Amino acid sequence: MEKIIVRGGIPLSGKVKISGAKNAVLPIIAASILAKDGISVIRDVPPLDDVFTIAKVLEAMGINIRYDNEVLKVDAKQVKAHEAPYELVRKMRASFLVAGSLLGREGYAKISLPGGCAIGTRPIDQHLKGFEAMGAQIEFGQGFIEARSKGRLKGAKIYLDVPSVGATENIMMAATLAHGTTTIENAAKEPEIVDLANFLNGMGAKVRGAGTGMIRIEGVQQLSGINHTVIPDRIEAGTYMIAAAITGGNIFIEGAIEDHLTPVISKLEEMGTTILINEKGIQVSAPTTLKAVDLKTLPYPGFPTDMQSQMMSLLMISDGTSIVSESLFENRFMHVSEFERMNAKIKVEGQTAVINGNTKLIGAKVNATDLRAGAALILAGLAAEGETVISDIHHIDRGYVNVTEKLKQLGANIGRVQYHENEEAHEHNTRIERVLPIQPTLA
Numbered sequence: 053m054e055k056i057i058v059r060g061g062i063p064l065s066g067k068v069k070i071s072g073a074k075n076a077v078l079p080i081i082a083a084s085i086l087a088k089d090g091i092s093v094i095r096d097v098p099p100l101d102d103v104f105t106i107a108k109v110l111e112a113m114g115i116n117i118r119y120d121n122e123v124l125k126v127d128a129k130q131v132k133a134h135e136a137p138y139e140l141v142r143k144m145r146a147s148f149l150v151a152g153s154l155l156g157r158e159g160y161a162k163i164s165l166p167g168g169c170a171i172g173t174r175p176i177d178q179h180l181k182g183f184e185a186m187g188a189q190i191e192f193g194q195g196f197i198e199a200r201s202k203g204r205l206k207g208a209k210i211y212l213d214v215p216s217v218g219a220t221e222n223i224m225m226a227a228t229l230a231h232g233t234t235t236i237e238n239a240a241k242e243p244e245i246v247d248l249a250n251f252l253n254g255m256g257a258k259v260r261g262a263g264t265g266m267i268r269i270e271g272v273q274q275l276s277g278i279n280h281t282v283i284p285d286r287i288e289a290g291t292y293m294i295a296a297a298i299t300g301g302n303i304f305i306e307g308a309i310e311d312h313l314t315p316v317i318s319k320l321e322e323m324g325t326t327i328l329i330n331e332k333g334i335q336v337s338a339p340t341t342l343k344a345v346d347l348k349t350l351p352y353p354g355f356p357t358d359m360q361s362q363m364m365s366l367l368m369i370s371d372g373t374s375i376v377s378e379s380l381f382e383n384r385f386m387h388v389s390e391f392e393r394m395n396a397k398i399k400v401e402g403q404t405a406v407i408n409g410n411t412k413l414i415g416a417k418v419n420a421t422d423l424r425a426g427a428a429l430i431l432a433g434l435a436a437e438g439e440t441v442i443s444d445i446h447h448i449d450r451g452y453v454n455v456t457e458k459l460k461q462l463g464a465n466i467g468r469v470q471y472h473e474n475e476e477a478h479e480h481n482t483r484i485e486r487v488l489p490i491q492p493t494l495a
């Protein structure tokens with residue numbers, strides 16, 4: 053079992069390069085299924101566990117995939133199976149994103165139900181409502197759904213009850229090959245939606261309005277594979293911005309896009325960090341003491357829920373009391389009890405956490421309960437006195453490319469070690485010196 057060990061107290065400095073966005077590349081890979089001719093060549097594809105999982109979903113459908121040096125080639129001329137199996141969907145909810153492309157192209161998709169996950173129940177009713185509005189029949193089996201349409205889907209007017217990122221993406225993909233025009237009202241506006249629309253339009257689709265609350269998709273007859281470069285990961289960028297702030301450091305975050313990070317930049321500036329922006333990225337430097345601020349997570353362009361836990365790690369050491377409200381997911385405060393092991397003083401009531409600042413964080417053994425909670429524990433460990441040992445780091449590997457390597461390059465004392473059950477002595481001998489190789493890539 054691998055763990056991450058951090059010894060805190062070092063101000064980080066230098067340059068870090070941001071990888072392609074996980075949440076953009078997953079729907080784009082799903083969209084590549086729509087190309088009946090040509091090959092999709094997708095660049096800046098991060099070597100993440102989630103990317104390997106969705107690649108396996110496509111392979112299970114008989115689609116040809118090649119991955120090398122962050123370039124993914126997808127040849128979807130033939131789709132031999134129409135199913136996303138449970139073993140893969142349970143690993144990653146975003147596997148459900150293949151439903152829209154499969155249904156749009158083949159008129160049939162059988163997908164295991166993604167179920168809830170650590171951060172909440174995460175229903176898919178809005179995805180299904182969209183498919184049904186376009187004429188699909190939905191049937192629930194034991195642990196899966198089947199969606200089928202007689203002939204092409206039909207364009208429809210769809211109002212989303214919540215601006216769901218996944219539902220917007222799934223409906224957009226399904227609608228590209230529908231007969232007639234589809235409108236999505238109260239659509240999600242995230243930069244990843246815009247990247248997906250750019251990919252689809254490159255393939256020959258007619259998607260207008262992505263990035264606004266009203267998206268219009270005029271169905272076309274056929275889509276083809278194209279070359280596309282994925283946008284940089286705004287959540288990875290935001291996480292390194294906080295790494296600079298929490299260590300009183302100075303980091304240049306190469307590839308970070310200002311427009312995608314407005315709420316994070318604004319909060320960090322309010323707290324007292326200095327942020328300089330140029331066309332290559334964002335420089336963050338921080339004094340030793342920062343001011344406490346309040347925040348509430350909201351759909352884009354509001355403060356991202358995927359940055360809530362990392363921000364909380366910073367608020368714990370800031371001067372004053374902060375209030376954090378989580379409005380998207382009902383169970384996204386699991387990091388709080390892990391932070392408490394590190395001496396944090398946080399009170400949670402419902403969807404609100406009150407954080408006592410000025411905490412002297414102390415290293416402890418903690419557990420990464422989900423992806424961003426894991427990132428937040430690394431950040432807290434960077435600021436803590438002594439050693440923090442983080443387990444269940446497979447969650448972190450879903451979303452951060454070479455996180456220990458990137459932080460080491462910035463001066464952090466961090467590494468991955470192999471632990472064995474009941475081997476405390478081994479823990480003390482191995483520590484940070486034994487850094488393991490990164491996840492192997494698909495050939």
Ligand SMILES: CC(=O)N[C@H]1[C@@H](OP(=O)(O)OP(=O)(O)OC[C@H]2O[C@@H](n3ccc(=O)[nH]c3=O)[C@H](O)[C@@H]2O)O[C@H](CO)[C@@H](O)[C@@H]1O
Pocket residue numbers: 074075076078146172173174175176177178179180214215216217218219240244351357358379380381
């Ligand atoms: C792979 C990916 O891109 N994941 C991101 C995506 O997840 P995901 O696409 O799953 O998140 P959604 O935007 O769909 O969820 C937002 C809210 O809508 C609700 N909802 C969603 C769908 C539905 O059919 N019915 C419904 O009620 C959810 O329970 C949640 O409260 O957006 C989230 C919100 O920014 C991020 O935290 C995730 O990192």
Ligand SMILES: C=C(OP(=O)(O)O)C(=O)O
Pocket residue numbers: 075145146169171358423424451
């Ligand atoms: C919640 C996240 O991802 P997913 O939707 O894939 O679970 C995330 O990226 O923080």
